[in-house]
Amino acid sequence: MSPPAGSRFVSGFVSILGLPNAGKSTLLNRLVGMKLAIVTPKPQTTRTSIQGVVNHPGAQIVLVDTPGIHKPDSLFNRRMLETVKAALDQRDLLLYVADATRRAAEEDRRALEIVKTARTPVLLLLNKIDGLKDKRPLLEAIESYRALHAFAEYLPVSALTGEGIEAVLSAVVSRLPEGPAYFPPDYVTDQPERFLAAEIIREKILFATREEVPHSAAVVVEQWKEAGDLTRIAATIYLERESQKGILIGAGGGMLKRIGTAARREMEAFLGRRVFLELFVKVRPKWRESPEFLNAVDWRSMTGPEVP
Ligand SMILES: Nc1nc2c(ncn2[C@@H]2O[C@H](COP(=O)(O)OP(=O)(O)OP(=O)(O)O)[C@@H](O)[C@H]2O)c(=O)[nH]1
């Protein structure tokens, strides 16, 4: 899209931050207009930063979705927090997503301490307003957040229904500096297809399982082969305990089959091709404390498909 004649073109880097489950990934997907980040009702769904580029008339916004800010209790969680901190560096604007149906909590105060270190203007997005019957709780939520930080703007929004999204886009665009389009118009994300496929599988696992299984699951795509109109994908699901393996596979393999079918359908819709998906399950005790394993499953530092 080209800007109206005579007007300036603006661009910039904008990170999406907040507590787990606030709706950050739903917001990224809504702003970009396609599903780039997986979304589940479980906290700590997003584990790495995910870029999404929005082209707006006269503007290009490079968004980054981040893991929810929470107390790091493992090497893996400390890495997630490092990812959040990296997403604060050299940004033009920050979006802090909060649940409008609740008041600011102690976790928000702690998260905002981290966000404030960037000294970058922050817009507060009060998300999930579709769940509010009247304005009072929203005003109370705004006041409780105002007490924690002087946000540049307070914007009620529903990432789920799209209400308030145009106002968010206008607020972002109006605060971006003049600059070039950093990416061509057809470029959307830095995520490789293999990683997106692994994430789709993880999303289906998160929906299908409970308690500690979602946190203990990591997915690696080991093989990706195009053959005619078919894409053959093989992936391994890593868990931390034998007992979790039993839960994931389910009676007669039923659970794993359902996960595989749901993941394959979504991959086919996304790739526009038929997919043959093979899933393997392995146990890797304490992988969340293993630097070698974490490097191997992180596509940004991936040395190869081989997991040690
Ligand atoms: N009602 C309602 N639900 C929403 C809205 N936005 C997100 N949700 C739901 O909130 C849950 C969490 O959404 P996510 O987008 O995964 O939240 P997140 O902040 O990315 O979570 P983490 O990745 O775990 O940090 C999901 O069940 C979403 O469907 C909204 O505007 N309204």
Ligand SMILES: [Mg+2]
């Ligand atoms: Mg997320």
